[in-house]
Amino acid sequence: MNRVRIWLGALSIPLMTVPLPASAEDGYALWLKPAASSVRQMKANRLGDSATLMLAERELRHALSPDAPPVVLATASSPSLKMLGLKFKGLGDEGYLIRSVTLDGRKVILVAGNSDRGALYGAFALIRHLNTGGPAESIDLRSSPKVKLRVLNHWDNLDGSVERGYAGQSLWDWWTLPDFRDPRYTDYARANASIGINGTVLNNVNAKADSLTAPYIAKAAALADIFRPWGIRVYLSVRFSAPIELGGLKTADPRDPAVAAWWRAKADEIYRAIPDFGGFLVKANSEGQPGPRDYGASHADGANMLAAAVRDHGGIVMWRAFVYAETDPEDRAKQAYSEFKPLDGKFADNVLVQVKNGAIDFQPREPFHPLFGAMPRTPLMIEFQITKEYLGFATHLAYLGPLFTEVLDARTGHRPGETVADVVDGKAEHHKLTGMAGVANIGRDRDWSGSTFNQANWYAFGRLAWDPDLSAEAIARAWAAQTFGPDRQVIDTVTTMMMGSREAVVDYTGALGLAHLMATGHHYGPGPWVSELARPEWNPVYYHRADAAGIGFDRTESGSNAVGQYAGPVARTFAKPGTTPESMLLWFHHLPWTYRVADGRSLWEDLVAHYDRGVAYVANMQKQWGGLRDKIDAERWQKTATYLAIQNREAQWWRDASLAYWMSVNHLPLPAGVRPPEHDLAWYKAQQYPHAPGQAH
Numbered sequence: 001m002n003r004v005r006i007w008l009g010a011l012s013i014p015l016m017t018v019p020l021p022a023s024a025e026d027g028y029a030l031w032l033k034p035a036a037s038s039v040r041q042m043k044a045n046r047l048g049d050s051a052t053l054m055l056a057e058r059e060l061r062h063a064l065s066p067d068a069p070p071v072v073l074a075t076a077s078s079p080s081l082k083m084l085g086l087k088f089k090g091l092g093d094e095g096y097l098i099r100s101v102t103l104d105g106r107k108v109i110l111v112a113g114n115s116d117r118g119a120l121y122g123a124f125a126l127i128r129h130l131n132t133g134g135p136a137e138s139i140d141l142r143s144s145p146k147v148k149l150r151v152l153n154h155w156d157n158l159d160g161s162v163e164r165g166y167a168g169q170s171l172w173d174w175w176t177l178p179d180f181r182d183p184r185y186t187d188y189a190r191a192n193a194s195i196g197i198n199g200t201v202l203n204n205v206n207a208k209a210d211s212l213t214a215p216y217i218a219k220a221a222a223l224a225d226i227f228r229p230w231g232i233r234v235y236l237s238v239r240f241s242a243p244i245e246l247g248g249l250k251t252a253d254p255r256d257p258a259v260a261a262w263w264r265a266k267a268d269e270i271y272r273a274i275p276d277f278g279g280f281l282v283k284a285n286s287e288g289q290p291g292p293r294d295y296g297a298s299h300a301d302g303a304n305m306l307a308a309a310v311r312d313h314g315g316i317v318m319w320r321a322f323v324y325a326e327t328d329p330e331d332r333a334k335q336a337y338s339e340f341k342p343l344d345g346k347f348a349d350n351v352l353v354q355v356k357n358g359a360i361d362f363q364p365r366e367p368f369h370p371l372f373g374a375m376p377r378t379p380l381m382i383e384f385q386i387t388k389e390y391l392g393f394a395t396h397l398a399y400l401g402p403l404f405t406e407v408l409d410a411r412t413g414h415r416p417g418e419t420v421a422d423v424v425d426g427k428a429e430h431h432k433l434t435g436m437a438g439v440a441n442i443g444r445d446r447d448w449s450g451s452t453f454n455q456a457n458w459y460a461f462g463r464l465a466w467d468p469d470l471s472a473e474a475i476a477r478a479w480a481a482q483t484f485g486p487d488r489q490v491i492d493t494v495t496t497m498m499m500g501s502r503e504a505v506v507d508y509t510g511a512l513g514l515a516h517l518m519a520t521g522h523h524y525g526p527g528p529w530v531s532e533l534a535r536p537e538w539n540p541v542y543y544h545r546a547d548a549a550g551i552g553f554d555r556t557e558s559g560s561n562a563v564g565q566y567a568g569p570v571a572r573t574f575a576k577p578g579t580t581p582e583s584m585l586l587w588f589h590h591l592p593w594t595y596r597v598a599d600g601r602s603l604w605e606d607l608v609a610h611y612d613r614g615v616a617y618v619a620n621m622q623k624q625w626g627g628l629r630d631k632i633d634a635e636r637w638q639k640t641a642t643y644l645a646i647q648n649r650e651a652q653w654w655r656d657a658s659l660a661y662w663m664s665v666n667h668l669p670l671p672a673g674v675r676p677p678e679h680d681l682a683w684y685k686a687q688q689y690p691h692a693p694g695q696a697h
């Protein structure tokens with residue numbers, strides 16, 4: 001414990017104690033490590049005494065070095081600020097300003113917002129500014145979130161397992177809640193607040209009705225109490241058939257008044273326990289989940305009925321568009337658009353439709369979902385996957401910043417210059433209710449996310465949810481500086497490694513727009529040969545359509561015409577192989593193996609080159625990381641080095657297995673000088689991983 005002196009206006013209160021952070025570099029501190037070991041001299045002056053302002057003050061003491069100028073934390077209503085004539089308009093209720101000012105004759109850094117939450121975000125922004133090399137003098141920063149709901153989706157089950165989670169068991173110990181309030185819950189909220197996340201959906205979208213029973217509401221309420229001062233609201237995923245399972249009703253038909261009444265009563269019960277409860281997230285009529293379609297009602301009927309239940313409490317409904325029907329023979333990439341586009345304008349005004357970034361399912365690369373820009377009368381939330389179900393689980397180093405920004409920056413083609421980010425942040429269609437969801441990669445692992453570099457994906461999601469116009473590289477640099485310290489060589493090297501890492505995964509798992517080539521169930525490792533699963537669209541062969549003559553999914557007019565779901569200019573680009581970006585070529589086109597890509601190579605030669613490039617990138621990351629050995633603490637360095645070695649082995653496995661399979665189909669030789677796969681195809685097919693983590697059950 002350290003003795004600290006705190007300045008409260010003219011009063012000075014000595015001898016208050018704050019705990020120092022744990023010293024081991026095991027990743028627990030995330031990007032929040034203090035810049036200096038001593039906080040003794042740091043002066044903070046807090047004008048106000050809400051719990052949130054106190055937390056903001058503590059953060060500043062914890063993180064800022066003794067020689068930083070004194071800081072004053074305040075809300076706009078504080079009388080002391082009157083004379084400064086600052087502009088708080090436009091900051092909204094979560095924005096902040098940070099200014100070097102003279103207050104009562106003292107030079108200070110003022111951190112202020114319209115609300116104490118704004119001041120808290122400002123405190124974290126000031127820490128970031130100073131810890132990433134920003135000057136301590138003449139500071140003039142202001143920012144407010146462009147997106148209203150910045151929400152993590154936990155796919156956490158009530159038994160403690162996590163669907164597609166690779167960082168250990170669920171953080172929520174449902175069994176000991178609500179009595180035991182694990183300090184990790186506070187640390188979790190603090191980390192989220194530091195990057196601007198303001199909501200969390202506690203349970204899996206593949207929901208059990210049990211989460212709506214009284215004991216589980218009490219457990220959720222305990223978490224909500226812990227998260228509240230950090231500006232974080234709690235949401236729940238709900239099972240659409242809960243009125244039957246819990247309420248004993250005969251139906252869950254959203255048009256049945258008894259069903260609507262059951263949900264209203266349930267919402268009232270939740271709000272009694274959690275007055276600022278955020279609302280519901282719903283996966284309906286998708287992958288076995290019940291929904292309104294079971295009764296011939298529409299997704300809008302279902303969403304609106306739930307929206308009515310939470311409306312008077314200020315709650316909202318996030319209704320997922322991730323649907324593909326059991327029996328629908330239509331190209332899976334088209335089904336969500338076909339189902340939802342006609343419902344534009346039919347949703348209540350406290351409903352957001354939550355759309356995955358791409359039309360299929362969080363693949364290493366997908367073109368942006370055609371619904372963005374196509375439903376102007378409906379707020380569309382974007383859903384990213386932070387956990388790396390398809391990008392190497394926890395072990396592979398794949399920085400997702402470039403994946404997120406590639407989609408956010410994509411032009412929708414609906415209105416001149418309009419990007420997906422414009423749709424998501426409401427600018428394009430003037431929506432006030434806006435949101436971004438990220439499927440969490442957080443678990444009980446000591447380092448929270450399974451690896452140090454996975455923490456960067458959590459961080460990048462939060463930063464982009466606050467401002468979707470940030471660059472992935474700027475975020476990577478800031479993360480590296482906050483995580484590893486100010487050493488220039490470390491920041492440069494780590495940023496370089498990160499920036500190409502997602503593309504490397506694309507390269508070694510299947511480039512040129514190939515997708516969904518993974519093994520069954522657990523989704524770990526390659527399985528491009530899989531063809532025997534019950535539903536056609538569960539099989540990789542459905543997606544790549546490779547045969548002796550060619551490869552790729554024809555989604556043009558001559559095929560499924562998924563291209564037709566995009567707006568004019570974008571559709572025109574994707575309509576022809578020659579104008580389609582090479583990175584999306586086989587997503588939209590079925591082409592002969594001999595097709596000439598831009599540099600004159602055949603498609604086959606190019607594909608092979610991508611596999612080799614992906615593997616080489618990983619080897620190069622190992623080299624780069626090796627060069628940082630003396631500059632990074634031993635624990636995090638060693639774990640990362642080991643994970644890179646695993647990634648190298650698995651990248652080669654992906655490459656070799658895929659090449660062995662493609663050659664069995666196209667009967668083409670490998671280009672001269674290319675190393676043949678280590679084993680024959682039968683060997684790769686025989687690999688089984690029944691205990692791979694994160695499987696659905």
Ligand code: GCW
Nearest residue numbers: 155163164205206322361696
């Ligand atoms: O990609 C699939 C995952 C499922 C997940 C589903 C979804 C929660 O493999 O595990 O279920 O997406 O997003 O609903």
